[in-house]
Amino acid sequence: MDRKDIRIIGLLSGGLDSALSLASMHRLGYDIVVYHFENGFHAAPAPGEATPLALQTAERLGVPVRFVDNSREMIQVVMHPEHGYGSRVNPCIDCRILMFRMTRQLMAEERARFVFTGEVVGQRPMSQRRQIMNLIDRESGMEGLVVRPLCGRLMPETLAEREGWIRREELLDIQGRGRKRQIAMAEELGIGRYEMPAGGCLLTDAGFEIRLRDLLRFGEPTAQEIQLLKLGRHFRIDPGHKAVLGRDAADCAALEALLGPDDLRFDARDMPGPHATLRGEASPEAVRQVAQLVLRYAKADPQREHVVAVRRGAADAAATVEQVSVRPMDEEQSWFMLVAAEGRCGGYGGEAT
Numbered sequence: 001m002d003r004k005d006i007r008i009i010g011l012l013s014g015g016l017d018s019a020l021s022l023a024s025m026h027r028l029g030y031d032i033v034v035y036h037f038e039n040g041f042h043a044a045p046a047p048g049e050a051t052p053l054a055l056q057t058a059e060r061l062g063v064p065v066r067f068v069d070n071s072r073e074m075i076q077v078v079m080h081p082e083h084g085y086g087s088r089v090n091p092c093i094d095c096r097i098l099m100f101r102m103t104r105q106l107m108a109e110e111r112a113r114f115v116f117t118g119e120v121v122g123q124r125p126m127s128q129r130r131q132i133m134n135l136i137d138r139e140s141g142m143e144g145l146v147v148r149p150l151c152g153r154l155m156p157e158t159l160a161e162r163e164g165w166i167r168r169e170e171l172l173d174i175q176g177r178g179r180k181r182q183i184a185m186a187e188e189l190g191i192g193r194y195e196m197p198a199g200g201c202l203l204t205d206a207g208f209e210i211r212l213r214d215l216l217r218f219g220e221p222t223a224q225e226i227q228l229l230k231l232g233r234h235f236r237i238d239p240g241h242k243a244v245l246g247r248d249a250a251d252c253a254a255l256e257a258l259l260g261p262d263d264l265r266f267d268a269r270d271m272p273g274p275h276a277t278l279r280g281e282a283s284p285e286a287v288r289q290v291a292q293l294v295l296r297y298a299k300a301d302p303q304r305e306h307v308v309a310v311r312r313g314a315a316d317a318a319a320t321v322e323q324v325s326v327r328p329m330d331e332e333q334s335w336f337m338l339v340a341a342e343g344r345c346g347g348y349g350g351e352a353t
């Protein structure tokens with residue numbers, strides 16, 4: 001069978017290994033479609049930051065890329081990982097099982113014969129050990145259907161080899177964390193940039209873990225609440241409420257974009273400073289405390305009261321709900337409420353309700 005008649009799916013993240021895997025399968029002549037999963041836990045690329053390398057490579061090779069949003073399913077996985085967490089709150093094994101399971105369905109839709117990935121045995125401590133890779137294939141229903149071009153010679157035989165769609169000698173035997181062979185391959189395949197831009201998985205980030213654990217104490221988060229964790233400074237007001245203050249203009253604009261119609265926005269009336277958001281209905285005490293926080297970060301004079309405007313909804317549709325006159329919050333109180341990256345999980349000592 002001519003390889004251009006064999007449709008296959010490239011399940012690619014974004015980095016160098018994915019790009020190499022794609023370029024080598026493309027060179028073998030398959031009909032490829034790339035799938036890229038967006039699980040909501042990756043750092044947003046900074047404005048102007050380059051597209052991930054594997055997706056740039058797909059574009060250069062004329063390979064179509066389809067994006068799948070599995071953030072809803074991923075929240076469940078993060079909350080209840082059957083195979084536990086890695087060093088932080090990263091449930092890598094279950095994350096891969098979820099992605100492979102979803103890909104199993106996509107194979108039927110695409111009439112794809114097999115899937116390939118950019119995995120390398122032994123490169124990642126949790127999900128790229130050989131036994132774990134086999135377990136992930138088995139539990140996702142993908143056993144024998146995943147070809148790993150960079151390390152396939154070290155893995156069990158796949159359906160693709162049995163059917164003669166690919167030969168074992170066309171697969172490589174790269175293993176471990178070294179990058180030497182990949183860099184040489186990148187040069188040979190004309191892939192110029194080796195480093196992946198920022199935008200890695202935040203579930204492996206210490207600061208993000210603290211914010212996420214704080215959120216999980218108080219129930220099942222929404223996808224929007226997960227996006228909010230990536231921005232600003234977070235303050236736990238009470239079990240039902242958390243305020244988020246922008247750290248800079250970009251943060252404030254991003255917070256603004258995430259405001260829902262019922263969310264509150266706080267701005268100091270007579271001075272520049274960050275604005276804050278508070279989700280949903282709030283008690284008068286919560287409103288007062290968030291107004292105090294806004295004044296503290298606007299560096300307002302602590303000796304007197306200032307006015308903070310409270311609006312509901314996004315800026316273009318927002319109506320002023322009230323104007324609150326308060327003094328700035330003192331440092332100790334704001335520190336107590338901060339959901340910080342320095343080893344604390346917010347100041348609220350109560351249990352989830």
Ligand code: SF4
Pocket residue numbers: 039090091092093095096127201202203204
């Ligand atoms: S690092 Fe994050 S995205 Fe990657 S497998 Fe682990 S949980 Fe999933």
